[in-house]
Amino acid sequence: MSDQPLRMAAGGRIDRSRRLVFHFDGRRMAGHPGDTLASALLANGVRLVGRSFKYHRPRGILSAGPEEPNALVTLRSGARAEPNTRATMAELFDGLEAESQHRWPSLRFDAGALNDVVSPFLPAGFYYKTFMGPRPDTRVWMWFEKHIRRAAGLGRASTAPDPDHYAKAHGFADVLVVGGGPAGLAAALAAADGGARVVLAEQMPALGGGLADRWSADGVRWLAEAKAALAAHPSVTVLTRTTVAGWYDGNVFSCVERVADHLPEPAPFQPRQRLHILRARQAVIATGAIEQPLVFADNDRPGVMLAAAAAAFPARYGVRPGRRAVVATTNDGGYDSAFALMDAGVELAAIADSRADPPVWARARAAGAGVPVLAGWTVLGAVIGLADPQVCAADLGPLDGGGGRRVACDLIAVSGGWAPAVHLLSQQGNRPAFDTERAAFLPGPLAPGQHAAGAVTGHGDDTAQCIAQGLVAGAAAAAAADAPARSRVALRRPAPLPAAARAGVAIRPVGEAPDPPWGRIRKFVDLQNDVTVKDIALANREGYASVEHLKRYTTLGMGTDQGKTANPAGMALLARQQGRPVAALGTTRFRPPYTPVALGALHGAEVGATLAPVRRTALHDRHLAAGAVMAEAGLWMRPWYYPLAGEDMDAAYRREAAHVRAACGIVDVSTLGKIDVQGPDAALFLDRVYANRMDTLKVGRVRYGLMLREDGFLMDDGTVARLAETQYFVTTTTAQAAPVLSMLEYLLEVAWPDLRVHVASITDQWAAMAVAGPHSRAVLAAALDGIDLATEALGHMGWAEGRCAGAPVRVHRASFSGELAYEVFCPTGFGEHVWDRLMAAGADHDLRPYGTEAMATLRIEKGHIAGAEIDGRTTAADVGLGRMASARKSYTGSVLKERPDLVDPARPRLVGLEVVDASARIGNGALLFGDGDPCRGHGLGHVTSVTWSPVRGRYIGLGLLSGGLDRLGERLIADEPVRGRRSLVTVVDPVFYDPAGEKLHA
Amino acid sequence: MLILHCPFCGPRDHSEFLYGGDARRTRPAPDDADGARWHDYVFLRDNPRGTHVEHWQHIHGCRAWLTVTRDTVTHEILAVTAARPAAAAGDGR
Incomplete structure (x- = not known):
C-alpha cells in the first residue's frame, strides 16, 4: 500500500511540505501538520478504529468534530495517556501514539465481540433485571459487577501522577x-x-x-x-x-x-x-x-459517515474519506456534501433522497454528472466484507417498501438533517x-x-x-x-456575501428505515452506548415512556458524547412508538460540560502543595530545626512530635509526655483562636455568650469558658482573660476559631446591635507557647523580667505582664496538662525571640519541646475534653461540665439545652476507660458493649480519645457511655470491627492524674 | 458564581462570603425563657420559591454581616444592604 493512499494531491489546510510520523496500535504511519488523528488515519486507509461499548462491534469514524461517538482512542502513553480522546479532535503531532480501546486481544480479533452474537440476550435493562431485581442478595451483583465492568466501559486512565500543569x-x-x-x-x-x-x-x-x-x-x-x-x-x-x-x-x-x-x-x-x-x-x-445520522440496518459499520463530515475531510485535510460513495439524505444539505465529495474526486455511485421530490437544481447537477438520484429511497442497510468489517456496499430501497438494489461503495455518507x-x-x-x-x-x-x-x-x-x-x-x-464608553475603533467590515439562490428547508424527518432483505439486523440509535431501535421499543413497552426515563433505562444520550448524534432520532422513535408528535415529548435537559473536560483543567494549580494555603506559626522554623514531624490541623501546620534518633511516634510522644510530668516541656499553642473583645458592654456581651459567668471575672484573672450553640449543644471551649474593665482576651480552640468569630460578629451586628462592643481576630497577631511541668516556674523566672511568679502574686488562673529579653509578654497561669503551667503570649514578631530565650533559660531545667500528640496524652490523663468530645452532639452535662452552666442567668443555648432528650439521664456521658490487660491496645471510635453481651449494633457508647498513658502504664481513653459514671468499675468490651480488635476495658473516673489538682496549684 | 455587591467593598465573588441563612427570623430576647419561641427560631424555616431574604457575611472582605435579597429560582441578587440597622440606614459603622 502506498503512503497515504487517500491523500489528495492538493486542497485542505495542511502543510504537505512536512511529514509527521505517528503510531496507531503500533502501526507506523505518516500525516501532515494540520491533520487530526482521524484525517491522518483516513488518509492511510484506516477506518476500523475502535470497538463498541456493549456489543464490541467494529466501529469507524462518524464525524469530523466534537460530536464523535465512535472514534475514541487512548492518546499518548505512560503518565500522559488520556483515554476516550476523540480522534476527530486530536490534532496530529510528530510522534503521536494512539491505541484503540475496548478490544482484546486486538482490534481486529476481539474476544468481546461474542457479546454481539449473544446480543438478543442483552437487551436494555438486562443487568438491572438479572442482578438487581427482586433477588434480595446483592452479593450476586457484587461478584458479577467487576467482570461486567471490565467487559464494558471505555478506555482506562493512567494512574501515574499527571506530569502537566494547568x-x-x-x-x-x-x-x-x-x-x-x-x-x-x-x-x-x-x-x-x-x-x-x-x-x-x-x-x-x-x-x-x-x-x-x-x-x-x-x-x-x-x-x-x-x-x-x-x-x-x-x-x-x-x-x-x-x-x-x-x-x-x-x-x-x-x-x-x-x-x-x-x-x-x-x-x-x-x-x-x-x-x-x-x-x-x-x-x-x-x-x-450538528448533522444527524440515519437509522438503518448496520448503520454503525466503519464507512458510514455523516455527509457534511465526509465533505469536510477533503476541504480541511485534503483527504478523501472513501473512493466510491453513496449519499443518503433527507434534506437539501446532503446534496451540498455529495457534490463536494464529487468535486474532491470521490466517485458518486448514487444519491438516495428520502423525499419524493428532490430539488430541481440538485437533480440537474446530478444528472449532468451522471449520478442517479433515487427519490423516495433511502439506505436500508450497510453491507460489509466477509473478511473485512467495513462497508463494501449499500442496500438501497424505497421507503414505502418494495424491491431495492445493492450498490457497491466504500462510503455511505448520510444526512438526517441538522440538530x-x-x-x-x-x-x-x-x-x-x-x-x-x-x-x-x-x-x-x-x-x-x-x-x-x-x-x-x-x-x-x-x-x-x-x-x-x-x-x-x-x-x-x-x-x-451597556459597556462603559470607550473610544471606538474603526472596524473594517467585510463586504457582504451574495444571498443564496435557494430557498426553503424541505426535510423529511428521520425515521427507522425499512428492513433490508437479510436475516438478523440491528439498527443503532446511539452508537456510543449501543442503543438500538429495539431497545427503545422495549423501554417504551416496559413503561419508560418519558424521555428522561428512556435515557436512564437505555443509556441513550449518555457517555462522553452525551447523545449529540443520537438524541433526535431517539426522541423521534419514542414518539412514534407512542403515536404522539415529537413536540409532545420534549427533550432532555443538557448539563455541563458540553464535551468532556480533563479534571486537571478544573483543579488548575489547586493540587498537591498548592491545594490550599498553609498557615505556619511564628515558631514553625524552630520546630523544623528541632526535628519535629509536622501535622496538619486545618490549614495550620503544627509540631506533632519530636523524634530522637531511632524513635517512632509512639516512643517519641510517650517520652515527651513523661518528661513534662517529670521535669518541664514547651509546646506551641499559637494556633488557638484569639479574639479581642472591647467596649463598655463587653462584660454583658460575654455573659450572654458563655454558659458560665463572665461579668464576675476580675481584671487580672483568667476563666475557663463554655460556649453553647443556640440549640443547646456544646460549641466550643476556651479561656477568657479580663485585661481591663472594658477589654477581654478570648481564646477558642484551633478548629472553631473562625465559626466563633463569625457568630460573635453576627450577634453584635444582627441580634444585639445596641451593645457597644467590638470584636477582632488577633489570632495571627499573637504567638503563644505553653510551658508545663514542675520546673516551669523556674524556667520562666530565668527568662522573664517584671513578673512575680510566686503563687501569692500569680496564682492558678491569673495573668501578668512582663518582658522577655526586652520583648513584651503576657503570662496566663493556666494548665491543660494538669501540671504547674503557664501560657506565654507575645506579639507574633517576637515569637522566635521569646522561644529562644525560654529554651536558653530552660537548658538548666531540662526544658524540652513537646508536640500535639504528647499534649493530647497529658490532657486525656487529666480528663480534659477536646474536639473529639465536643463533636456537635454533646451537651455540657454529657461531658461532665453541667455544673459550669450558670442557672442564674440566660445565655445562648440556655433554653434549648433543657429539651427533654438533652436532659435524658440515659444519654451517653463522659467516662474514663482503662484497658484491663496492660498489653492491650484500644483505638478511637471503638464501640462499647457490656462484658458478655453480643457485640452488635451501636452498643452502650463509644471511645472518643485514646492514648498510651505514662502515668497508668497502659492505654487509657475517654468515652461517652450510657449511664456514665454510674458504671464506675464495670468491665466493658471495646470493639473495633474495622481494625479487627476487641479489648476489655474498665470504667474509671475521667481524671486519671492528680484528681485533687495539687500539681497545678503548686 | 454569583456576584454580591457588598455595600462596603463593591462587587465581589460569592466565594468571599459565608452564607448565614434566613434573615426574616427574629432572635428571641436574650432573657426569653420560652422554649417554643426558641424552637421556632432555631428550627423552623420557610423554603420559598422566589424572593428570599437572607444573611451573608463578607468573611474575606470587610467581615460585615449583610442582608441579601435573592431569587431562589434564578439566583438573581436583588438587593444587598448592611445587616446592622444603623449602617443600613446610612449612619456608618
Whole structure:
C-alpha cells in the first residue's frame, strides 16, 4: 500500500511540505501538520478504529468534530495517556501514539465481540433485571459487577501522577460570542463595532466553521477579511481550541482552552490547558448545528459517515474519506456534501433522497454528472466484507417498501438533517421546542442577556443568512451590554456575501428505515452506548415512556458524547412508538460540560502543595530545626512530635509526655483562636455568650469558658482573660476559631446591635507557647523580667505582664496538662525571640519541646475534653461540665439545652476507660458493649480519645457511655470491627492524674 | 458564581462570603425563657420559591454581616444592604 493512499494531491489546510510520523496500535504511519488523528488515519486507509461499548462491534469514524461517538482512542502513553480522546479532535503531532480501546486481544480479533452474537440476550435493562431485581442478595451483583465492568466501559486512565500543569484565568467580557463560524464572526465584528469588549471562543483550531469547509471564492474572501478585522481590533480576544463547556448562574462561562494538546508535550512553563472562568454581560450563542445520522440496518459499520463530515475531510485535510460513495439524505444539505465529495474526486455511485421530490437544481447537477438520484429511497442497510468489517456496499430501497438494489461503495455518507446545538442554552434553563417544519428542536424564547445567531436558531440556512443574523445579534448584545464608553475603533467590515439562490428547508424527518432483505439486523440509535431501535421499543413497552426515563433505562444520550448524534432520532422513535408528535415529548435537559473536560483543567494549580494555603506559626522554623514531624490541623501546620534518633511516634510522644510530668516541656499553642473583645458592654456581651459567668471575672484573672450553640449543644471551649474593665482576651480552640468569630460578629451586628462592643481576630497577631511541668516556674523566672511568679502574686488562673529579653509578654497561669503551667503570649514578631530565650533559660531545667500528640496524652490523663468530645452532639452535662452552666442567668443555648432528650439521664456521658490487660491496645471510635453481651449494633457508647498513658502504664481513653459514671468499675468490651480488635476495658473516673489538682496549684 | 455587591467593598465573588441563612427570623430576647419561641427560631424555616431574604457575611472582605435579597429560582441578587440597622440606614459603622 502506498503512503497515504487517500491523500489528495492538493486542497485542505495542511502543510504537505512536512511529514509527521505517528503510531496507531503500533502501526507506523505518516500525516501532515494540520491533520487530526482521524484525517491522518483516513488518509492511510484506516477506518476500523475502535470497538463498541456493549456489543464490541467494529466501529469507524462518524464525524469530523466534537460530536464523535465512535472514534475514541487512548492518546499518548505512560503518565500522559488520556483515554476516550476523540480522534476527530486530536490534532496530529510528530510522534503521536494512539491505541484503540475496548478490544482484546486486538482490534481486529476481539474476544468481546461474542457479546454481539449473544446480543438478543442483552437487551436494555438486562443487568438491572438479572442482578438487581427482586433477588434480595446483592452479593450476586457484587461478584458479577467487576467482570461486567471490565467487559464494558471505555478506555482506562493512567494512574501515574499527571506530569502537566494547568492554569486558570478569570476574565470579563461585555459580550461573549460562542462559536467562530460565520454567525459568530459576524456577531463579534458587530459587537466590537458597537464598543463592546468581546471574547470569541471557537472549539476548533481554526475559525470559519462550516464556511471553511466549503470552497467558494466569496466565502474565502469574507472569512479572510473578517479574521483580519477581528485580529486588528484591540477590544476583541479570539480564543481558538477553546470549548465553552458550561454556562452558569450570573452569566459565568467555563471555557477550556487546549493550550498545548496539539504539541507532543507542553513547552517549559506552558500549561497543557487553561480554564477561562469568564463573566460576560451578554452572550451570543452561535454554536451551529450538528448533522444527524440515519437509522438503518448496520448503520454503525466503519464507512458510514455523516455527509457534511465526509465533505469536510477533503476541504480541511485534503483527504478523501472513501473512493466510491453513496449519499443518503433527507434534506437539501446532503446534496451540498455529495457534490463536494464529487468535486474532491470521490466517485458518486448514487444519491438516495428520502423525499419524493428532490430539488430541481440538485437533480440537474446530478444528472449532468451522471449520478442517479433515487427519490423516495433511502439506505436500508450497510453491507460489509466477509473478511473485512467495513462497508463494501449499500442496500438501497424505497421507503414505502418494495424491491431495492445493492450498490457497491466504500462510503455511505448520510444526512438526517441538522440538530441545533442548543446545549449551552439548555444548561441555562432554555426549553427547546420541536419545530415540525424543520424537524428539529429549536431554542425556546431567549432570556435577557442571551442572543443567538446562525444555525443554532434553526434558521441559518445559508452563509449569508448566518452572517446577517450574527451582525444583528452582535449589535444588539453590544447595546444591551451597556459597556462603559470607550473610544471606538474603526472596524473594517467585510463586504457582504451574495444571498443564496435557494430557498426553503424541505426535510423529511428521520425515521427507522425499512428492513433490508437479510436475516438478523440491528439498527443503532446511539452508537456510543449501543442503543438500538429495539431497545427503545422495549423501554417504551416496559413503561419508560418519558424521555428522561428512556435515557436512564437505555443509556441513550449518555457517555462522553452525551447523545449529540443520537438524541433526535431517539426522541423521534419514542414518539412514534407512542403515536404522539415529537413536540409532545420534549427533550432532555443538557448539563455541563458540553464535551468532556480533563479534571486537571478544573483543579488548575489547586493540587498537591498548592491545594490550599498553609498557615505556619511564628515558631514553625524552630520546630523544623528541632526535628519535629509536622501535622496538619486545618490549614495550620503544627509540631506533632519530636523524634530522637531511632524513635517512632509512639516512643517519641510517650517520652515527651513523661518528661513534662517529670521535669518541664514547651509546646506551641499559637494556633488557638484569639479574639479581642472591647467596649463598655463587653462584660454583658460575654455573659450572654458563655454558659458560665463572665461579668464576675476580675481584671487580672483568667476563666475557663463554655460556649453553647443556640440549640443547646456544646460549641466550643476556651479561656477568657479580663485585661481591663472594658477589654477581654478570648481564646477558642484551633478548629472553631473562625465559626466563633463569625457568630460573635453576627450577634453584635444582627441580634444585639445596641451593645457597644467590638470584636477582632488577633489570632495571627499573637504567638503563644505553653510551658508545663514542675520546673516551669523556674524556667520562666530565668527568662522573664517584671513578673512575680510566686503563687501569692500569680496564682492558678491569673495573668501578668512582663518582658522577655526586652520583648513584651503576657503570662496566663493556666494548665491543660494538669501540671504547674503557664501560657506565654507575645506579639507574633517576637515569637522566635521569646522561644529562644525560654529554651536558653530552660537548658538548666531540662526544658524540652513537646508536640500535639504528647499534649493530647497529658490532657486525656487529666480528663480534659477536646474536639473529639465536643463533636456537635454533646451537651455540657454529657461531658461532665453541667455544673459550669450558670442557672442564674440566660445565655445562648440556655433554653434549648433543657429539651427533654438533652436532659435524658440515659444519654451517653463522659467516662474514663482503662484497658484491663496492660498489653492491650484500644483505638478511637471503638464501640462499647457490656462484658458478655453480643457485640452488635451501636452498643452502650463509644471511645472518643485514646492514648498510651505514662502515668497508668497502659492505654487509657475517654468515652461517652450510657449511664456514665454510674458504671464506675464495670468491665466493658471495646470493639473495633474495622481494625479487627476487641479489648476489655474498665470504667474509671475521667481524671486519671492528680484528681485533687495539687500539681497545678503548686 | 454569583456576584454580591457588598455595600462596603463593591462587587465581589460569592466565594468571599459565608452564607448565614434566613434573615426574616427574629432572635428571641436574650432573657426569653420560652422554649417554643426558641424552637421556632432555631428550627423552623420557610423554603420559598422566589424572593428570599437572607444573611451573608463578607468573611474575606470587610467581615460585615449583610442582608441579601435573592431569587431562589434564578439566583438573581436583588438587593444587598448592611445587616446592622444603623449602617443600613446610612449612619456608618
